[in-house]
Amino acid sequence: MxxxxxxxxxxxxxxxxxxxxxxxxxxxxxxxxxxxxxxxxxxxxxxxxxxxxxxxxxxxxxxxxxxxxxxxxxxxxxxxxxxxxxxxxxxxxxxxxxxxxxxxxxxxxxxxxxxxxxxxxxxxxNCSTIQMVLALSSLEKEFGISEIFVSTYQAVSGAGNKGIKELLDQENGNNNFNHFPELIHHNVIPVIGPFEDNGFTQEEMKMVNETRKIFNDESIKVYPTAVRVPVLYGHSESITFRLKSNATIESIKNLIIKTENVKYSENLITPLNVAGSDITYVSRLRQMDENTFLVWVVADNVRVGxxxxxxxxxxxxxxxxxxxx
Ligand SMILES: NC(=O)c1ccc[n+]([C@@H]2O[C@H](COP(=O)([O-])OP(=O)(O)OC[C@H]3O[C@@H](n4cnc5c(N)ncnc54)[C@H](OP(=O)(O)O)[C@@H]3O)[C@@H](O)[C@H]2O)c1
Incomplete structure (x- = not known):
């Protein structure tokens, strides 16, 4: 080819x-x-x-x-x-x-x-959308999803070569920032990309709109907060999702295990564990009530995303x- x-x-x-x-x-x-x-x-x-x-x-x-x-x-x-x-x-x-x-x-x-x-x-x-929809895809297919509450912990490589350079320069003592709106070294920044009129950032609205398009369901409500963290590679996401019908934690776990290119883990998964991998990792599965569950999702943003x-x-x-x- x-x-x-x-x-x-x-x-x-x-x-x-x-x-x-x-x-x-x-x-x-x-x-x-x-x-x-x-x-x-x-x-x-x-x-x-x-x-x-x-x-x-x-x-x-x-x-x-x-x-x-x-x-x-x-x-x-x-x-x-x-x-x-x-x-x-x-x-x-x-x-x-x-x-x-x-x-x-x-x-x-x-x-x-x-x-x-x-x-x-x-x-x-968008990188954050890909790993989120992959992690939830089997659950969406089986039960339907009504709501997703997500906070992202996004690596500086998501902002390209310039993002990586800015963090490394700051780690070496240069306190200038041009690319991110605040110092990123020793910090977290709860803003990624320009703001829209509704107060959400463009990065956040990408997660709202792209999720609906990929799942072909305009009724899904996504409540995103996108945050930049001083990590080189690997976006993490704390996700709470509400299903359209009731489910058990075992059925959720089994569906995640069967999802293509997704791995369920009982271990602690951090960005350093996934950098360079083509797998989306789901861990820390918890159940809040009969149709509400929480997970921690980590993937290499430049590869998977x-x-x-x-x-x-x-x-x-x-x-x-x-x-x-
Ligand atoms: N990084 C991520 O995790 C990620 C994830 C999903 C999507 N994306 C998207 O992917 C795209 C690239 O992101 P990146 O992170 O790879 O950015 P990057 O590291 O800044 O790289 C940008 C690339 O675009 C080239 N380029 C810029 N202006 C150009 C022009 N006028 N003509 C031809 N080439 C030009 C650059 O070439 P030079 O080196 O010659 O300037 C460089 O190869 C963006 O749209 C970004 O939103 C990035």
């Missing part, structure tokens, strides 16, 4: 290249794109150096089997439609197209079947369509 990665020098883009290798995707030609300043940089794939090229409209008009975009919304809005108009399938990691009616928003284990006979732009959800989900979308799309498209 001929694959292009747009934003290949970024936190997610570099990880996409790694995941393509880790998941053994049959890549016969790999093209890497970033901004002008990264032209000629080298990135390794299967022990070979690949040269990064400057992204241009002309390069998006070539034929690819898949283009993985991870260079932010502005770049996606400009270049992804050009690539799609030229017959390419684009898997886009930004928020640019997620809530567009005709664009599928995909977590393959949940709604991957929407990719059958589909061509064009496919949206990859971005790069691995994108590559899983690619593999699912290929599996469903390779003879037809």
């Amino acid at each position: 001929k694959i292009g990665v747009v934003g290949a020098t970024g936190e997610v883009g570099r990880t996409m290249v790694k995941v393509l290798e880790d998941l053994n995707v049959n890549v016969t030609e790999l093209k890497l794109f970033a901004s002008k300043k990264s032209k000629e940089k080298k990135i390794k794939f299967k022990n070979n150096d690949y040269i990064v090229e400057q992204l241009t409209e002309e390069k998006m008009k070539e034929k690819y089997d898949y283009l993985l975009f991870s260079a932010g919304s502005t770049v996606s809005k400009k270049f992804a439609p050009i690539a799609a108009d030229y017959g390419n399938t684009v898997i886009d990691n930004s928020s640019a197209f997620r809530m567009k009616k005709n664009i599928p928003l995909i977590v393959p284990e949940i709604n991957g079947m929407l990719l059958k006979d589909y061509k064009g732009i496919i949206a990859n959800p 971005a790069a691995t989900n994108a590559v899983r979308i690619l593999l699912k799309h290929f599996e469903l369509n390779h003879r037809k498209l």
Whole structure:
């Protein structure tokens, strides 16, 4: 397959290249794109150096089997439609197209079947949403979910290369902050992204709207608080969820155990335990009443929450369509 990665020098883009290798995707030609300043940089794939090229409209008009975009919304809005108009399938990691009616928003284990006979732009959800819906997916299917109360504990890598650099610089004594709205070293910041008119942040409203779209249920109420913490890799989430019917804690545990790419654990799970993994971990399961339960969910935000989900979308799309498209 001929694959292009747009934003290949970024936190997610570099990880996409790694995941393509880790998941053994049959890549016969790999093209890497970033901004002008990264032209000629080298990135390794299967022990070979690949040269990064400057992204241009002309390069998006070539034929690819898949283009993985991870260079932010502005770049996606400009270049992804050009690539799609030229017959390419684009898997886009930004928020640019997620809530567009005709664009599928995909977590393959949940709604991957929407990719059958589909061509064009496919949206990859927000990192916090992916691990939350994966953890709850079997419960949603079996019982239906009416409400989700969630507080996130999000790693600085969720803000890309700049987020990681800001924490590391502060750990080394530099107390400037440009990227986060407060010092992040020795601190937590209960704001991620710009505010909306309703007082929630954009990051929080992504969890509300994307969850409804992925579960195809507009009635689900999500009550989110998104918080940045001084962790490098791995988002954690404290989730309380209310089911549409009553259940036992044993039935909840058994359904989580059977969920694809999700692992139930009786042990303490922290971000340091999951960094580099493609599994979403669910632990600290508790029952409050006959239909209300609590869990602690941890996953690698750059892999599960971005790069691995994108590559899983690619593999699912290929599996469903390779003879037809
Ligand atoms: N980090 C996460 O956990 C995560 C999770 C889910 C979704 N996302 C989304 O994924 C996207 C990338 O995030 P990231 O964390 O990887 O950010 P990042 O580390 O800041 O990387 C950004 C990438 O975009 C490229 N880029 C920026 N402007 C460009 C332009 N004008 N033309 C071509 N390339 C350009 C950069 O190239 P240069 O190096 O040349 O500047 C770099 O490769 C964002 O939309 C983000 O919201 C991130």
